[in-house]
Amino acid sequence: MDRIPILKMGPFLLVTIQVDMHDRLALSLQDDLAERIASTGARGVLIDISSLEIVDSFIGRVLANIAGVSRVLDAQTVVVGMQPAVAITLVELGLSLPGVRTALNVERGMELLRGVMEPDPDAVDDAGPEG
Amino acid sequence: MRVRKDESRPLRAEDDVVRARQAVRSWAVEMGFSLVDQTKLVTAASELARNTVVYGGGGTLRIELLEDGARKGLRLVFVDEGAGIPDVETALRDGYTTGTGLGLGLGGAKRLVNEFAIESRPGAGTRVTVVKWK
Ligand SMILES: Nc1ncnc2c1ncn2[C@@H]1O[C@H](COP(=O)(O)OP(=O)(O)O)[C@@H](O)[C@H]1O
Ligand SMILES: [Mg+2]
Numbered sequence: 001m002d003r004i005p006i007l008k009m010g011p012f013l014l015v016t017i018q019v020d021m022h023d024r025l026a027l028s029l030q031d032d033l034a035e036r037i038a039s040t041g042a043r044g045v046l047i048d049i050s051s052l053e054i055v056d057s058f059i060g061r062v063l064a065n066i067a068g069v070s071r072v073l074d075a076q077t078v079v080v081g082m083q084p085a086v087a088i089t090l091v092e093l094g095l096s097l098p099g100v101r102t103a104l105n106v107e108r109g110m111e112l113l114r115g116v117m118e119p120d121p122d123a124v125d126d127a128g129p130e131g
Numbered sequence: 132m133r134v135r136k137d138e139s140r141p142l143r144a145e146d147d148v149v150r151a152r153q154a155v156r157s158w159a160v161e162m163g164f165s166l167v168d169q170t171k172l173v174t175a176a177s178e179l180a181r182n183t184v185v186y187g188g189g190g191t192l193r194i195e196l197l198e199d200g201a202r203k204g205l206r207l208v209f210v211d212e213g214a215g216i217p218d219v220e221t222a223l224r225d226g227y228t229t230g231t232g233l234g235l236g237l238g239g240a241k242r243l244v245n246e247f248a249i250e251s252r253p254g255a256g257t258r259v260t261v262v263k264w265k
Contacts (some may be wrong), residue, residue, distance in 0.1 A: 020152060022145045023181070054152065054170055056177040057235040085170040093174060093239035094225050 004029045006036050012044040012113060013037065013075075014106070018051045026062040033066055037073045044113035045070050048106055050081030060095040067100045076116050077101065080109040132199040134206075142180050142209070143189040151180040151192050158194055158205055164265060171243040172205065172263050178236035179209045179259050185230065187211025187257055197262065204245075204264040212256035219249050 004025065007014045013036055015029065033045060047063065049055065055063070067077040078101045082090075090097070103109035140154055141147055155176040159169040176192075183190045190211030197204040216222045223241065228234035237259075241247040246262035 020149050022149045024145060053156070054174045054177060056174050056181075057233045057239060058177075058181065061233050083170075085167045088167055089170045089174050089243065092171065092242050093178075094235045094242070095233070095239075 002028075003032065006032060008036075008040055008042065009046075011042060011117070012046055012110070013040065013042045014046045014048065016048040016051070020053070021059065023058055026059055030062050030066055030069070034069045034073065037070055037075045043075050043117050045075055045077040046106060046109045046113070047077065047079045048081050048109075049079060049086075050083065050105075052083070052086065055082070055086050055090055055095070057093065057095060060090065060093075060097055063100055064097055067097075071099070076113055078103050078109040078112050080104065080106050132197055134195045135198050136196040138194045140192045140194070141189075142183045142192050142211075144184065148177060148180045148184055152177050154192075154194060155205075155207065158196070159263075162196065162203060162205060162265060164205075164263070168263060168265075172207075175240035175243040175261055175263075176207055178240045179207070179261070182236055182259075183209045183211045183257075187213035189213075190256070202264055204262050206260065206262045209259045210256070211258075215253040215255055215257055216249070216251040217253050219251055223249075 004015060004017060037045065063079055070077045080103045082102060101112060103112050140151055142151060152173050156169060156173050159172050164172065180192060188211060190209065193208040195206040197206050221227055223237045225238045226234040240261065244261040244263045248260045251257040
């Protein structure tokens, strides 16, 4: 439980946070993700927080940092699955998660990532020329 | 107003912050707080417990079940004997931090509860008391 696993799924990395993270664990996730983006050339990162019962300002800062570092490494981050009670609390806490994209679930997050990634040239050919 | 039940927990290290969150959650569940109110209370507790550990050099959390007539509430008292806060009003301002945080802990916690009080003396320590009524 000393590291949060990072899975590679095609061009994306998927992180599912399933524990109540202490601060050090959250910081090591931040570092591990930066390394994995660089070593795999991943273009997108999905962070599934559907199991997280709270997001406080520390976790919020870590999520914003992950999004910022990914962007510099040419990858997009989408945080998915935030529970409604967590979202309500986050707003009242005053956290705006600057630069963090969110989606309802992993599928929607993937769609979002595919949409913001450069179109695959083959896919464009298949679709025919655009007007 | 009576204290029906209480518990004290140490806040020495980061892992105690996790345990404090879990303890506050289980009290809030037991008292029948709504999921949103549980989440607000646990989030406030997380912010304040971290402050006690990081800025206060460690301390304690007391959790109290309050009864005021028909009304029930949960009171959380965070106490440390650390450096104290020289200017509480400034510390409460969103975005103000002397560390590396976002400066949202105190102001945010205040918004998430019904009652909020800080007593702090430089050199003597800090006591933050919050109450959430059901
Ligand atoms: N228990 C405490 N003892 C001493 N100083 C504190 C304590 N709690 C808060 N502070 C001071 O108040 C500031 C604001 O706290 P907070 O709003 O939680 O933001 P952050 O934790 O991001 O710095 C802290 O940076 C610190 O200077
Ligand atoms: Mg804080």
